[in-house]
Amino acid sequence: MIYHALIRTHRISSKKKIRSLRAAAAEHDVGDLIHVGVPGIMYVSGAKEDNYHLAVRVEDTGKEMAVIAGRLDAVESVKDFGEAMQEAGLWEWWREGMGYD
Numbered sequence: 190m191i192y193h194a195l196i197r198t199h200r201i202s203s204k205k206k207i208r209s210l211r212a213a214a215a216e217h218d219v220g221d222l223i224h225v226g227v228p229g230i231m232y233v234s235g236a237k238e239d240n241y242h243l244a245v246r247v248e249d250t251g252k253e254m255a256v257i258a259g260r261l262d263a264v265e266s267v268k269d270f271g272e273a274m275q276e277a278g279l280w281e282w283w284r285e286g287m288g289y290d
Contacts, residue, residue: 193279194233195286201229207261214261221261224270230287232274 201207201223210231214221219235264270274283284290 191234193282195283196229196231196233197287198229198231200227201225201231207263211261222270222273223261223263224267225263228267230267230270232270232283 202225207223207225210221210223213219214233217235219233221234222232224230264273271280271283274280281290
């Protein structure tokens with residue numbers, strides 16, 4: 190079962206933190222898509238593990254995202270991020286998570 194999580198922050202800009210995210214994606218074999226800048230957005234897709242505490246519940250959407258496990262990809266704009274979510278069939282889920290609905 191593939192789980193999806195959407196994380197929204199004020200900004201993602203630290204190159205050190207982005208390197209840490211890349212390392213974590215590889216270590217935990219999850220796929221990540223991020224928007225660097227304001228707002229900071231991160232989408233994570235992978236198998237659920239029970240060795241961490243979640244701030245919010247992840248959701249099994251029944252869909253797979255075109256992110257590669259163990260890799261972090263970045264997009265240039267929020268529009269590009271939304272297009273990736275739409276292509277993956279996660280448009281409504283993403284819009285709700287971003288507070289657009």
